[in-house]
Amino acid sequence: MKKFDVIIIGSGTAGAKIATECAKRKKTVALIEKDHHIFGGSCINIACIPTKTLIHDSLHDSLYEEAVERKNKLVKKMSENKYKSLYGLDQLSIYDGEARFVANKEVEIVTNSTKEIVTAEHIIINTGAVNNTPPIEGIEHVKNVYTSTSLINSEELPDKLVIIGGGYIGLEYASMYASFGSDITVVMPEDTLIPNEEPEIAQEVEKVLKDKGITFLFGKQVEKVKEENGVISLQLSNEDEVKGDAVLIATGRKPNVEDLHLENTKIMLTDEKAIQVNDKLQTTVDNVWAVGDVKGGMQFTYISFDDARIIINQLFGDKTYSMKKRNNVPYTVFVDPPLSRVGHTKESAEKDGYEVVVNNMPVSSIPRSHIMNDQRGLFTGIVDKQTGQVLGASLFGHSSEELINIVKIAIDHKWLYTDLRDHIFNHPVMSESLNNLFDLEIEK
Template identity: 25%
Template sequence: MDTSAWSSDDLAPPDGAAWDLVVVGGGTAGLVAAKTAAGFGASVLLVERDRIGGDCLWIGCVPSKTLLSAAHAAHAARTAVQYGIEVRQVTVDFPAVMAHVHQVITTIEPTDSPAAMRAAGVCAAHGSAKFTGPNIVAVEGVPVTFRQALIATGAAPVMPPIPGLAQAEPLTNESVFGLTRLPDRLLVLGGGNIGCELGQAFARLGSHVTIVEAAERLLAREDPDAAQLVTRALTADGVQLRTGVAVTSVRPDGSAWSAVLADGSEIGFDTVLVAVGRRPRTSDLGLEVAGVELDDRGQVRVDARLRTTNPRIWAAGDLTGHPQFTHTAGVHGTLAAANAVLGLRRRVDLTSIPRVTFTQPEVAAVGVGLERARALGLTVQTVEHDEVDRAIAEQYTAGFSRLVLDGKGRVVGATIVGPRAGESLAEAVLAARHGLRARDIAGSTHAYPTYSDGLWKAAIAQVQEQLTAGVTGRAVHALATVRRWTLRAR
């Protein structure tokens, strides 16, 4: 972060009394909240101790998806023969790939820069912030008074207490994008979305990758059918998978390392990437002095309006215990800022938050999943992508579109597996958010041929079932019979 453009004098509120809103943390939630509040005419101070832009820009969404795009391009070249196109040799220049990753970060960075904040009416300050009272926060030791404050310091990777792991200098998503050499043997601890995404990326770039997941399957929070398709894709990419077993220790093995598993087996590796979860960054903010309570996981307790136990202080983003996605942080940052500055009483909606795992195939989901749908007795409609013409044309039929519907036919969940699944999911998110029914999707004309045909066909299948079953089916049959006789009589 450029610290040359501000001084401690900038910490003084414009009215000489107090800032309308002090935002602690310059990631997605903090940036969006600060801009929102400034747009309402509030005086806003944004404090960031590292780099404005947060995890998403520097170590999350932007670099990971850029790396994945390079890896998928290499894979597409290797498999182009299925379309009658032969690429004789595919080589990966890993330093050039990483240079591309950092160039993309550099291109996007100005959007979140201190200059951009100032242009939006936000005063951006660099330094550590610590609450010293219910309405005072010290920025690099300088006391700053506020009328309202928002905590948006995000979360950090969890490092499991595995004996010997620290000596192996493990990477996390915070450090992996600093690599300048492609790992030969990469061990990934964790088979969630980060582990699967980066594991597949490095495998397609040329690393020998092993993923170890303590749960019985990868992507344990996702639809089991979706997880199975990702498992098959990773296996086809040459990734070795060990599920249902944990790493108990790490020890030196010559010039490399060896991970000892609970079943006694060992896995050799040169580089290890840890992706077993994230914990909130709340330990050094002085929240107890400010009257802000944490739960037993260190997450800030917030109500449905994102207000903490201190009525002057709000929280948004990964530190709240809500789904840890950039889009969630952004939406909640806006909501918290509006509630704080305007005195609104808007509530968060946690029922229709989309999530996407950007493997190939992508896994996109919202709302109620398959296992819970079955437990609740809800209706599930699935269309395999071998029934979707676009998937057939692109020879990528290993996927499906699935709708979950309540007793009134309203969309309460969806899962899509396939190319650009995150884009296709948007329609289901809208439907779930506004209580739309399958018939609303079925009755809307969809562009052809697209992958969204899968969701459309699932909705059509549900409508057709309703029209042919029970009282409705008998009524439709009777109407068709009357119509047929009427036409014959003419």
Template identity: 30%
Template sequence: MSETEYDYDLFTIGIGSGGTRASRVAAAHGARVAAAEEHRVGGTCVIRGCVPKKMLVYGAQFAEDLEDCQAFGWTIEGKKFDWKTLRDNVFRDVSRIEGVYTETLEKHDVTLFHERAEITGDHEITLASGKVVTAKYILIATGATPHVPDFEGSEHVITSNEAFHLDEVPGCILITGGGYIANEFAGIFNEFGSKVVIANRSDVILRGYDFSLRDRLMQISMTKGIEFLFHAEIEKVTKKEDGTYSVKMTGLEERSFDKVMVATGRKPNTEGLGLENVGVKMGDKGEIKVDEFSKSSVDYIYAVGDVTDRVQLTPVAIREGQAFADSIFGDVEPYSVDHTCVPSAVFSHPPIASVGLNEREAKEQYGQVKTYTSDFRPMKNVVAGRNERSLIKMICDGANGQILGIHMIGPYAPEIMQAAAVAVKAKMNKADFDATVAIHPTVAEELVLMR
């Protein structure tokens, strides 16, 4: 089939953050682009992930702010929280953002199909309606979906997808998992008044983050009333007549909860895409195996974002989508995304942010390292009488002072880390930070005051 015989130059399956960016940029380069999404435009991040979750985090933070404000002279009478008001306002803004995504694609003349798409042959896509189209290139950007372990009664649990749609805040909730989703929702529900229990199959939370931050978050979380159960996995969930759930976990007596939430990771969303029809190679988790340019084992099929299981972060998917579209359809030398030194955050209470190597990784790779820390109580917490300490940790190459990683837990940590990540990515030295004048009084000034 010649190039002119294809219906489209690019057909994107999945219109999340990565798929949207790739489709829009490819169209801007002059490509004829179509895209299919079986759910809602915007994907996980916009519809049921980081965007609505961050809105819940903002809402939860008011619980502490309203308590702390009294020490600053404020009197708040008759305060109360209404979950449905927050939930519905979040839904409203999510719909607004979905509209922006859709409008952006339509303005770039991207043809949208609001239905499922499957690869049914060489360069061939069949839509749920039965329509068959062809494309010179196919991009898979279908993201990932929550992984629910196999146990008796698993049909009774919720995941992060359903957490946004609850009719009320649960009085008592069990959250299984130790990653960022589990700890973020634990903080959210705890601030809204739930009794929160986190059950983790190991004895480590937030694996991959620096141990100092993990320990500090657990200490603060326990002080706030969050209960941790380690080496505990769900064996059985039973729904009782009163609507609550009885849960049996390994080595523990049965306990009752109003809701059971599973946050045990996410799996690439490749099932039913027809990838096996054209020989696309996949990994053990169902992820699409790609090279540095996001190309699969089939020359005309590419994949970006969580479906490749490289780095499951929205900004990474966007970078990958941009690089793909520029490299294939733009007048530039093909380029790839650097997946090293990617900053990340956990929007827990308080939040965590990190960039670069943690202390263990730095010692393994560099041998001699020098670590600087600042362990302090932010001024706001001092006045409020909140005994909650922040921690900043900087890890440097012992030989030349190059900053290998910065890790922080405390107020505004993600906002501060975005700027600090530039310095780490640029391979700056501790001396560069030391030579920078502090902005006082701020939390961020600790970055340039550590000696």
């Protein structure tokens, strides 16, 4: 049995970062990746990079086939660069195989022709998440049924695409494929769009997406799917029927734990079938850690990168950094225009006991929006009435994916609304909108 200082299962964002840092510190590392085609993880290969590349090209009048080709070249380049950056590190051994636990600290590496058991003092599980496919009668017998992973690799643009699920992934794909020219229908069980967002923002998002030609069928489940002469028919819960030539299942992603054989260990799962960890990312087995999507919670690349910071601090630092210090995580849904949020909504702030002041500002009031000829959207700012501190913002409009990071810094450093209101931004830019968004009247 070969022994390493560290075993890392999965080559995604967190795993690659931890492997690099360990190798630089002269620790022997085994990095195990079962699928060389996704070396570097989901972000590079099947998620952030390819989808945002396609979204960009869909908004710049690219032909779909050309956009897919450019996406493929970019993904290949970035994945190969990640492999090369790790392959050359001393102390690091890369295994192309599937990792299976045979005991708490023993991992079997299985390839097409060999099996090898390795062990280490520290084991990092970084296996990510996989698509969650609901049980729908007949769907396994129908062609042109895609997941978010497989659809972006199709070189043929669907004429009529039916999307099952109206969450953030479903909305991104709906917006993107509508921009490429597909006819889009979104079927979702919820009665409203993105119910966790500010109601005014959600209404504006729905309006803008409907203006792109997207049809929403609210409060409906898909119960049965069949295909005849290339036409896919989806039977809904109210006996309605919707038809298309392609179906996207966008019903979320779940932690990828099924092939790890955790039953051979004392590693426990949560009720949501994610690997259970504490705030330092330790599992229920000493010195076995879980990072990224496999541990549940927010499925963002930058969360995985921050998970790597925690592990590196625990292994080599003062052991003070943990998930307890992770606050105000921003996110962006790359619909057209993008929707970004950080911190509190009005509802969540009031639930936490704050008395708040809210300001809503149409994007059309920002001079830059007229220069760019895109006045769609709405910005919302949330401020604590008692202290004047910035609590949150929801930004639906051009460049929100950049602006939201300014608001995060403001919240993290407990800035007052006057700090943003009175800040000197250059002109004409979208960020100067924060002057007006936080131009509030607060009675003391």
